[in-house]
Amino acid sequence: MKTSEIKELTTKEIVERIQTEQENLVRLRLNHAVSPLDNPNKLTESKRNIARLKTVLRDRELNEKLN
Structure with missing residues (x-):
């Protein structure tokens, strides 16, 4: 995913994507530990x-704090 x-995403979508990516990373790490x-x-x-x-x-x- 590019910057x-x-x-272009909303703040809510970014928070959701962070959670999804973190869950994906945990799954990848567990799978990599097994095989x-x-x-x-x-x-x-x-x-x-x-x-x-x-x-x-x-x-x-x-930016929100400055404005």
């Missing part, structure tokens, strides 16, 4: 998506 796509994933880069990709979502959410919070 430009994230910025190796076909593509372990999915773990990194999921963590980066969570970070992007949180960054945009925090940016919006700061």
Whole structure:
């Protein structure tokens, strides 16, 4: 998910996506602990998506406080 796509989402949608991505990351980690994933880069990709979502959410919070 690109940053430009994230910025188009509403704040509520971003919060929902963060929760979904975190649940997905937990599932990926558990599956990887049991048996190796076909593509372990999915773990990194999921963590980066969570970070992007949180960054945009925090940016919006700061902009609201300034206005």
